[in-house]
Amino acid sequence: MKIAHFSDVHALSLDGVRPWQFLNKRVAGYLNLRLHRGEKHPVRLFRAIVDDLNARPVDHVVVTGDLTNLSLAPEFKLAREILDQIALGPKGVTVIPGNHDVYTFGALQDKLFWDVLAPYATGDGKDAVEFPVVRVRGEVAVIGLSTALPSPPPLADGWLGRAQLEKLDEALAAHDGKFRIVALHHPPYTNRHAILRGLRDRKKLQRVLARRGAELILHGHEHRDLRVTIPGPRGPIPVIGVGSGTYDDERPERRARYNVYTIEAGRLVSVETRVHEPSAERFSVHATPTTDLRPATP
Ligand SMILES: [Fe+2]
Numbered sequence: 367m368k369i370a371h372f373s374d375v376h377a378l379s380l381d382g383v384r385p386w387q388f389l390n391k392r393v394a395g396y397l398n399l400r401l402h403r404g405e406k407h408p409v410r411l412f413r414a415i416v417d418d419l420n421a422r423p424v425d426h427v428v429v430t431g432d433l434t435n436l437s438l439a440p441e442f443k444l445a446r447e448i449l450d451q452i453a454l455g456p457k458g459v460t461v462i463p464g465n466h467d468v469y470t471f472g473a474l475q476d477k478l479f480w481d482v483l484a485p486y487a488t489g490d491g492k493d494a495v496e497f498p499v500v501r502v503r504g505e506v507a508v509i510g511l512s513t514a515l516p517s518p519p520p521l522a523d524g525w526l527g528r529a530q531l532e533k534l535d536e537a538l539a540a541h542d543g544k545f546r547i548v549a550l551h552h553p554p555y556t557n558r559h560a561i562l563r564g565l566r567d568r569k570k571l572q573r574v575l576a577r578r579g580a581e582l583i584l585h586g587h588e589h590r591d592l593r594v595t596i597p598g599p600r601g602p603i604p605v606i607g608v609g610s611g612t613y614d615d616e617r618p619e620r621r622a623r624y625n626v627y628t629i630e631a632g633r634l635v636s637v638e639t640r641v642h643e644p645s646a647e648r649f650s651v652h653a654t655p656t657t658d659l660r661p662a663t664p
């Protein structure tokens with residue numbers, strides 16, 4: 367099976383947005399966006415990923431959050447419109463939220479992610495979005511978590527909470543034997559600026575994973591390719607963070623990208639990173655080995 371993974375597309379749309387909507391945390395975010403981000407995550411690169419996916423079909427797509435910048439309704443609408451172009455359809459694409467998708471308490475109350483992206487985040491046999499979202503596709507079980515919470519600036523941290531961790535524990539036990547892919551926005555270990563940007567209950571998550579196991583963990587948030595392992599009951603579990611899907615940058619290691627994982631007989635056999643080449647307006651492949659991953663700092 368082939369699983370594609372992209373993240374942090376940060377689709378920008380300010381259509382119909384009125385200034386009063388920025389009288390809170392969004393003021394800072396909005397200014398930052400206008401100064402740095404608007405041009406850095408062009409929507410055309412989000413569309414380019416979708417075109418590339420449709421030209422080179424995979425079996426499932428996982429999107430690990432930060433689809434928007436400021437959790438605005440037009441941004442969710444734009445993200446939905448572009449996701450709807452993926453030929454696999456919502457059952458073939460699993461989307462989880464990032465911190466930018468619940469940027470304010472208002473955004474959390476409005477439940478825009480839960481409403482607009484529901485077809486992409488509803489688990490098998492469910493009629494509403496509920497985390498963890500569990501979707502079984504062939505030999506793969508995708509288990510999507512929500513770490514998103516509206517922290518005041520300058521925080522960009524994440525949190526799972528006890529209820530979600532208990533349900534994750536159950537889902538991992540129930541699908542032992544499948545190739546279990548756990549998807550979350552924040553890295554599940556201590557990364558740089560962990561106090562400001564990290565997953566608060568990462569140690570609790572690590573304990574669940576160490577007990578129940580998983581075959582692959584996918585995340586975004588850092589806008590960088592990160593590859594480590596964390597302990598599992600039957601050996602190290604690979605943890606793969608993918609860079610932003612839309613970052614328009616000169617540096618090849620930061621440029622817009624997505625990953626394709628090949629899974630055979632219950633094993634991750636290859637990771638292909640498809641990097642956008644601005645001069646050619648296409649993606650080219652950077653295959654990397656899945657061996658020699660170093661253990662993460664817990
Ligand atoms: Fe992001």
Ligand SMILES: [Fe+2]
Pocket residue numbers: 432464465466522551586587588
């Ligand atoms: Fe993020």
